[in-house]
Amino acid sequence: MNPPDFFGPGHRACAGCGCVITLRHVLQALDGKCFVVNSTGCMEVVSTPYPESSWDVPYIHSLFENAGAVASGIESALKALGRKDEGKVVVIAGDGATADIGVQTLSGMLFRGHDVLYICYDNEAYMNTGVQMSGLTPLGAHTTTSPAGKVIPGNSLDKKDMPSFALAHKARYVATSSIAYLGDIKKKVRKAGGIVGPSYIQIHSPCVPGWGYDSSKTVEVARLAVETGLYPIFEYENGELISVRKIKKRKPVEEYLRMQARFRHLFKDERGKEIIEKIQEIADMNAKKFGLDA
Numbered sequence: 001m002n003p004p005d006f007f008g009p010g011h012r013a014c015a016g017c018g019c020v021i022t023l024r025h026v027l028q029a030l031d032g033k034c035f036v037v038n039s040t041g042c043m044e045v046v047s048t049p050y051p052e053s054s055w056d057v058p059y060i061h062s063l064f065e066n067a068g069a070v071a072s073g074i075e076s077a078l079k080a081l082g083r084k085d086e087g088k089v090v091v092i093a094g095d096g097a098t099a100d101i102g103v104q105t106l107s108g109m110l111f112r113g114h115d116v117l118y119i120c121y122d123n124e125a126y127m128n129t130g131v132q133m134s135g136l137t138p139l140g141a142h143t144t145t146s147p148a149g150k151v152i153p154g155n156s157l158d159k160k161d162m163p164s165f166a167l168a169h170k171a172r173y174v175a176t177s178s179i180a181y182l183g184d185i186k187k188k189v190r191k192a193g194g195i196v197g198p199s200y201i202q203i204h205s206p207c208v209p210g211w212g213y214d215s216s217k218t219v220e221v222a223r224l225a226v227e228t229g230l231y232p233i234f235e236y237e238n239g240e241l242i243s244v245r246k247i248k249k250r251k252p253v254e255e256y257l258r259m260q261a262r263f264r265h266l267f268k269d270e271r272g273k274e275i276i277e278k279i280q281e282i283a284d285m286n287a288k289k290f291g292l293d294a
């Protein structure tokens with residue numbers, strides 16, 4: 001049985017876009033009962049030009065930097081008007097909007113304890129403007145502002161730990177998920193939707209042109225990120241770790257990296273080999289921190 005879709009056909013996202021998969025399942029999990037605040041980014045650009053809007057829920061496009069503030073205002077207004085039971089206020093924001101440019105208003109929203117569900121669809125770069133590195137771009141990835149070549153071997157930094165940032169603000173519910181596990185997305189979004197107070201869910205959402213893989217492999221590449229330990233899937237409620245997706249037999253990170261053009265340079269020389277070792281260390285550290293190995 002196909003559940004109703006609240007992000008309809010006709011948008012102009014790329015074939016195989018992981019972010020659209022995230023979006024559709026977030027909206028389905030809430031039965032479309034929500035008010036969406038969407039930062040500038042791919043999901044806004046592909047879906048909003050009048051008269052071709054794909055959104056079948058109340059929707060407002062915020063600036064790149066202020067989704068947290070706009071959502072706080074809407075939530076406060078609904079409260080003042082006695083209309084809180086009409087739906088959850090939900091932010092849909094990219095990784096650049098979340099970890100860099102909108103981080104200040106996200107901080108304020110979490111700190112003040114607004115009843116808002118903040119979803120970061122993490123495609124690991126500023127994709128809409130042509131693949132620039134963001135605070136959630138992983139170590140070693142080629143982007144147009146961390147170009148792999150003679151001078152640097154891709155991004156020299158690793159992902160900001162945004163779930164810990166949300167936890168430090170005492171968010172009621174903090175989780176990660178991935179488009180490789182649609183049931184997991186729905187379960188977590190439903191849960192967060194029922195919690196009063198701020199929640200943060202970061203969902204790994206592969207990008208075909210930005211990462212450089214075949215558009216039929218979106219789910220496969222997402223699953224490998226989890227199975228290597230590079231994208232741990234976990235859940236915190238009231239500051240306590242309450243669930244972790246265990247991995248039966250963790251795969252070496254090479255399997256994940258090799259599928260994508262953004263990591264291609266790492267397989268060419270000694271310098272790349274060292275970075276692959278560092279990336280493996282990151283996966284190992286995740287496994288240790290969250291007890292990923294089954």
Ligand SMILES: Cc1ncc(C[n+]2csc(CCOP(=O)(O)OP(=O)(O)O)c2C)c(N)n1
Pocket residue numbers: 040041042043064065093094095096097098101123125126127128129134
């Ligand atoms: C203050 C500001 N700086 C830059 C831009 C240009 N801009 C629009 S979308 C975008 C990229 C957004 O990246 P992300 O939040 O990761 O979303 P994605 O495009 O990957 O979906 C940029 C840089 C802008 N609109 N506003």
Ligand SMILES: [Mg+2]
Pocket residue numbers: 094095096121122123124125126127134
């Ligand atoms: Mg992005």
